[in-house]
Amino acid sequence: MWKGRFAQETAAAVSAFTQSLDLDWRLASSDIEGSRGHVAMLAQVGLLGADEACRIDGALAEIDGEIASGLLKPKEELEDVHMNVEARLIEKLGPLGAKLHMGRSRNDQVATTMRLFLRGEYGRLSLELKGLLTALLDRAEADRLVVITGYTHLQQAQPVSLGHYWMAHFEAFRRDVTRLEAARAAIDESPLGAGALAGSTLPLDRAFSARELGFSRPTRNSLDSVAQRDYLLDYHHFATVFALHASRLAEDLILYASQEFGWLLLPDAYCTGSSMMPQKKNPDVLELIRGKTGQVAGHLVDLVISLKGLPSTYNRDLQEDKRGLWASIATVESVLSLLPDLLNHIAVDEERAARAFEDGLLLATDVAEHLVERGVPFREAHEKTGRLVRRCLEEKRALNSFSLEEWRSLLPEAGEDLPERLNAVDAVRLRRTFGGTAFDRVAEAIGEGRRFLSEGWPL
Known part of the structure; x- marks a missing residue:
């Protein structure tokens, strides 16, 4: 032709x-x-x-x-x-x-076609993201009163509500919804009528065709219309950050389900065994979610490098923009098809989780903040509590095992209520700052999350 x-x-x-x-x-x-x-x-x-x-x-x-x-x-x-x-x-x-x-070229034709195709894909991805967010809310509600160890640097830090932990991932994936919305907004322009690069001498009505195809408006510049692939970068940015969030969740669950942690139990249906070792239960699905993240990020880099060296306007290199796009969409959809059901079938060994609190060291911050409430400057309170932790380690004694008399001799500023509040449940309950791990704060966050999902879902 x-x-x-x-x-x-x-x-x-x-x-x-x-x-x-x-x-x-x-x-x-x-x-x-x-x-x-x-x-x-x-x-x-x-x-x-x-x-x-x-x-x-x-x-x-x-x-x-x-x-x-x-x-x-x-x-x-x-x-x-x-x-x-x-x-x-x-x-x-x-x-x-x-x-x-x-009145048209394949240049503006493919740019329009891609936007129409992605509109449908984004609708499906949005519903699948909603399913994942719903699963996380359900887990948070079911596990709101369960107390587990929170970690920084992969070291035991402070007690937290398991519901609060699930809500942390909810917030991350919720931001991914915002990124997907931005990618959806970026395709809400019609390039049709931009032609090969300069428009047409024919009396085309680009605003009419834009409305006819469900776009808010036509693109504003014919050169940019056929050259730009920003809208694909917007998708790849969403996909890469989503994959990173999914990878972090997968890594957490792999760790917490290991014998060394042991308080989280993965469903058999989402694990595999060893061809040699009969006792093995391998978290292969989670490992593959983690492993596929590099591929998704690679597709973003692939497009960035392709675009970096192109002159204006259309170049045949842009034909290849679809290869990584299809692979990325397939990967993201495969992860979204698995994660919600996997989360729904996780079990928690609360007794095993509670063992982390036996030495009381995760309550050291509570001791320091108790002293602050009694008028001790924080740095002084931190130092005094640190010395007490060292003593506990040397004597192999739990931080919350001291009697009131011992507390008074060790920390004269300590109040009478200190011994009774040194437990993991109270440590969680009292952290009531906005966004904190207190059980009632978690309940508020879950309620707000439910409203987010029910009141005019974004896409």
Whole structure:
């Protein structure tokens, strides 16, 4: 369809090398949707008669059905999905079918098609993210009163509500929803009518076609319309950060389910065994979630490097922007298909979790803050408590094992209520600062999370 100025046929090796059907055939339905919007606009401005537009639109709908049923197979010599659809239209309608492409180029066509395709993908990803957030809220509600060890530097730090822990991951994935919303907003412009790069001499109504296809507005600059792939970078940014959050959750669960931690029990259905060691229960699903994160981040870097060296405007390099996109979407969707159910079937060994509090050392901060409440400067309170911790380690004694008389001799500033409040449950209950781990604060956070999911889900 473009060989008018060429004296030689394209070499077979070149056709095989340059074809993009392995990448873009899945876009067929979206491509046809964009073409039908284009036809409606051509009729609106008088470039097509009403009967002509009706016949083309009907034929495009038939082609969509042929592709969906597998009846229409793409031809590699036609290079891509756009040319295959147009060739089939011409087969059906003859010269009338050849009118479809007036006022557009494959450059603005593919940019429009990609946005239409991603609109559907983002809708699915949004619902799957909602499922993950719901699973985390359910876990937080079920485990709100369970006390576990919180860690910094992978060292035992302070007691926290397990519900508070789940809500920490809820907040991370909630931010991913915001990033997905931003990616969705970035595709809410129609490039259709930008042409190859400079627009068209034909009286196209770009605002009409934008409305017809469900976009808020047409893109503002024809050069930028066919050149920019910022909207794909926005997707890859969402996907990379989501994958990082999923990887961190997976790493936590792998650790907490190990014999050395042991207070979290993974469901058998999401683990595998060893071909040699009968006792093994391996967290393979979580390890693969962690392992796939590098691939998702790599697809972001792949696109960044491709874009870095391109001049304005369209270049054939951009054909390759889909390869990493499809792989990334597939990975993100596979993770989202597994995580919610895995979370729903995790069990917690509360007795094993409580063993971490037996020496009382996780309550050292509570001792220091008790002294602060009694008027002791924090640095002084920190030093005194630190010396007491050292004594406990040397004597192999629990920090919360001292009697009131011993406390008075060790820390004269200590109040009578100190011994009775030195337990993990009170340590959690008293941390009532906004966003803290106190049980009632966790309940508030869960309630707010439920409202977020129920009141006008973002996408």
